[in-house]
Amino acid sequence: MYKVERKDVIENVKRMMLYSVQTLHKEVIDAFEKASDEENNPLAKSILDKILENHEIANSKDIPLCQDTGIVVCFLEIGRELVFDYDLEEAINVGVSQAYIDGYLRKSIVRHPLNRINTMDNTPAVIHHQFIPGNKLIIHIAPKGGGSENMSTLRMLSPSEGRDGVINFVLETIKNAGGRACPPLIVGVGIGGNFEKCAWLAKKAILRPLDDVTENEIDRNLEIELMDKINKLDVGPMGLGGNTTCIGVKVNSYPCHIASLPVAVNLQCHSARKDEVILVGKEINNTNNR
Template identity: 45%
Template structure:
């Protein structure tokens, strides 16, 4: 049985919050560079260059890459032979968010009550999902999820008879309607199957897969490639200024579902696709 101390989780989460906001991941930077070579629009190229410069400035000057520093979402894989001492895992993660957003001078973007709209002033609570796994490790996957892209995300309970064409049409419609409002170029996360809440979770979870990494199932991987091409034919382009880089990638996760159902969720991520991973 491995023992992990509360304070170690707090420190690690705080560090991840700061790094996620200051240092855009290598996968996203590589995708920007690749898109710069293929983008057909001059304006699109200019916007991509500005996004690369923006990310460079954030890293070098230790400032956030965007004013919207996001909602912290954590997917935690908790080994069943791992024991946490000193307090609850939820409290440790929220203390880490509180410390990271304070120490990193990151904007606090969470309101306590969706109707009263009073800021909690420390960016807590985060959204925390815990999955029990084998082993004695604690792995934390975190993202600082931008509000604009989250707002343009969508979920639909399709009918089984809608089939694969219905799924493709729906995903393209969500991206088309989002237009510039989700701050493209996007990473498009898709969940197919499960039930109402599970397909939304799958769509979110898919966004943690690095850009460029295709699904292990070849049929799903082919669907990702096909949809990626179709999305980039929509013409929305970087920051909605027109062009051939509407998405940097699309990720799809698929799970079993009820015979009467075909749930599909599309979770959009903006160009500030911030995710960090740590294992304790």
């Protein structure tokens, strides 16, 4: 059996949070640079350039990309050969708490949706688990902005609405969101499963690398068509027009009930922050643990 130390989880979550709130992945920067070069609309181009300049300033001055430092979403991939003698979720939340307090990041989480009392350390994170073969713990984190999350949608379509229904729902979501989701966007689409599964699929989709090509042909063709149609909506950077409404569309699907066609659309704003770490478990001596 193998073990990942609690302190390593805490330190890595803290490090990833502090890094990701001020740093965009290279693939996202490259996508904005390409979009700026290809943008026909002068206002849209100037906004894209401001987003890039904002990134440079945040990086060089050690400050967040955006005042909204998000709700922390965490996807855990847990190797089946790992054992834990501590509460993994608690350790993740300690890392989040330390990052938001020590890094002077905005604390945006309220203890109850109706009493609105701030927890003062941005915990708890929203944590999802998945088991994988082996002895590694993979932690994906994303500080997710409230604006783009608020414009995300879920609808239980009728199966007869089919592929066109899915496309229309995604386009409707992005049109309705306009500038309020802070485009250019990465659009995560979850299709199938049930009510909660399609939301999970859509959230997981926004964490896929931009150049990730799905093996599923139906999803792959949908991604290509949606990318083209979304960028023809003329929503543009910050909703002020232009041909750069999204820099990526990722579709994840799952089997579903014959009576259902659940679809969720999770929007990721231009502060597309995320990071991941792979922690390899150290072998532990079973006899010492009896």
